[in-house]
Structure formats: C-alpha cells, structure tokens
Amino acid sequence: MDLSGIKMVVSDMDGTLLNSNHEVSQRFLKQFQRLKAKGIRFVAASGRQYHSMADKLAPIKDDIIFISENGALVKERDDELSVIPINEDLTDELLRTVDHIEGAHAMLCGKYKSFFDGNSMQFLEQLKEYYASFEIVDDFNTVNDEIVKIAVYHPTSAEHHIYPAMKPFENRVKVKVSGKNWVDLNHVNAHKGNALQKVMEIYGVDGSELLVFGDYNNDLEMLGLADYSFAMANAHPDVKKVANFETKSNDDFGVESILEKI
Structure with a gap:
C-alpha cells in the first residue's frame, strides 16, 4: 500500500x-x-x-x-x-416522538452547549464524557440556542429500541446509529x-x-x-x-x- x-x-x-x-x-x-x-x-x-x-x-x-x-x-x-442547524418545528416533533420511546432520553445539542432535562440525571456521569459543556433545564421549550443535533440515549440498545421509531423521519432528518447506546438526529444535510x-x-x-x-x-x-x-x-x-x-x-x-x- x-x-x-x-x-x-x-x-x-x-x-x-x-x-x-x-x-x-x-x-x-x-x-x-x-x-x-x-x-x-x-x-x-x-x-x-x-x-x-x-x-x-x-x-x-x-x-x-x-x-x-x-x-x-x-x-x-x-x-x-x-x-447546519435543525428546524425548530422539526425539533419539537422529534422530541415528542422520543418521549414515546420507552427508556429513551433526548439531549438537545447547541453549537457549543448541550441541554439535558431531569430525566437524564441518572446518566449524568456517563453524559459528561461526551458533553464537556452542558446545562440542565426543567423544560426543553426554554432553550433558545440554535440546535444542531438531538442525541437520543438508550441504556441497552439504540439500534433496536430508538432507530425503528425514528426511521420514518429519514426523508427529513439524518438518523444515525452512532454507538451502542446512541442515535443522533441531524439536519438531513x-x-x-x-x-x-x-x-x-x-x-x-x-x-x-x-x-x-x-x-x-x-x-x-x-x-x-x-x-x-x-x-x-x-x-x-x-x-x-x-x-x-x-x-x-x-x-x-x-x-x-x-x-x-x-
């Protein structure tokens, strides 16, 4: 070579x-x-x-x-x-869908800061490995940052539990299994x-x-x-x-x- x-x-x-x-x-x-x-x-x-x-x-x-x-x-x-941010209306729709996936936890990712809600506190130490700059919020609706990604965590298998629920969005969102526990949602481009x-x-x-x-x-x-x-x-x-x-x-x-x- x-x-x-x-x-x-x-x-x-x-x-x-x-x-x-x-x-x-x-x-x-x-x-x-x-x-x-x-x-x-x-x-x-x-x-x-x-x-x-x-x-x-x-x-x-x-x-x-x-x-x-x-x-x-x-x-x-x-x-x-x-x-390349995600459209605000689409972000809301994606979050509503994640809310119906048992065991799933969503994080909003701004350009330089990520946002977790109270449901993710049990995984906080693990999340700190991937998110050096973050803020804990009571309600995602209070986040005003430009969102570039939604990261969705599942404690056992993102590919089996999260991806099937998010697959219907693939014509509007880039849906990627990025690790054993993660599915990432980005702008399609x-x-x-x-x-x-x-x-x-x-x-x-x-x-x-x-x-x-x-x-x-x-x-x-x-x-x-x-x-x-x-x-x-x-x-x-x-x-x-x-x-x-x-x-x-x-x-x-x-x-x-x-x-x-x-």
Whole structure:
C-alpha cells in the first residue's frame, strides 16, 4: 500500500482514535507532529460536541480541523467553516416522538452547549464524557440556542429500541446509529461526509489523497469519499462493508499502526 500521496488524514474519535478508556495515545500525538511536519492536515470527525473533542485533543487543538456533532459544526481554530442547524418545528416533533420511546432520553445539542432535562440525571456521569459543556433545564421549550443535533440515549440498545421509531423521519432528518447506546438526529444535510467534502474543497484534496478511519454508521459517508478508507477491527458490520481496508482495533492502536506507514 502506497500512502506517499496522502495530504489529509481524517479520524472518527470514539471506537477509533480513542481507546476504550476514551483516551488519545501518546503514540498518536507523536505521529501527529510527524504528519504536521510533512504538511499533512488532520481532521477529527465525531458525533461529540466541539468542546468535548477539543478537550480530548487539547495538545493539538489549534493545529487541526474539527467536524463535530456529526458534521453540523465544522471549526478550525476560531473560524466556523460550516453550521447546519435543525428546524425548530422539526425539533419539537422529534422530541415528542422520543418521549414515546420507552427508556429513551433526548439531549438537545447547541453549537457549543448541550441541554439535558431531569430525566437524564441518572446518566449524568456517563453524559459528561461526551458533553464537556452542558446545562440542565426543567423544560426543553426554554432553550433558545440554535440546535444542531438531538442525541437520543438508550441504556441497552439504540439500534433496536430508538432507530425503528425514528426511521420514518429519514426523508427529513439524518438518523444515525452512532454507538451502542446512541442515535443522533441531524439536519438531513448535516453528516460527516458532507462536512468532509467541504473541507476537501477548501484545501484542494481529492479522494486519492485522503485517508479516513471509522467504526460506526455515522462514519459511512466520509469513508465513501476516500480511496484509503479503513474500518476498525471493532467496527460495525456496515462499516466493514463500505471501507476498502481494515485495521486493528482502537485498543490495539489501529489508527496509529496505519499512520506509521505514511
């Protein structure tokens, strides 16, 4: 495999760049400096909020591009490259539907702050891992922020309990199973593939110069843009079908082992 022409590396975070303890390895941070010296740009792409991503990648946050909230917010340093919110009326309709799903809990995600209601307090410690900036509210109707994503949590299986109820909205909303416990609802045009396409256009990168890593269904569109697309060994079966290559798991330095070949 010849990776000498790579100009941009893109990685999902949870289940991909982060290990099972939600940590970035020192091995990656050292590799990043080598990539930077070669003029290769790095893009972190996640369903996480921007502040959570920036906290995880604090040592390099000023040198990379962030695709956050599944592509609803794209940011480089202080510049917002793209913002795609959800229509307010549609947000209300989606929340009403979630209310009827047994065991489901919705969170509203603004560009830089997320909002939880009292029903999510029992999961607060777990939510803090993904949402570094949040506010607890009594009523979602009091939230005035521009909403870019609705994250819906289920304690056992989002794919089995949440996705079937939200599937009828797929002609109006991007519905993505983003992890074992999560379904994410975004504007129909807000996904990692669309966001990455914009970044590629800004920096003049094509698919033959792009290296992408992912593990779950919210990574499918961006994987489809790259000639060098890698599914993690721990990836969802759908991801392994789409990716052109496979690497080791996130706990076995799957991303790092490929970056060493550049």
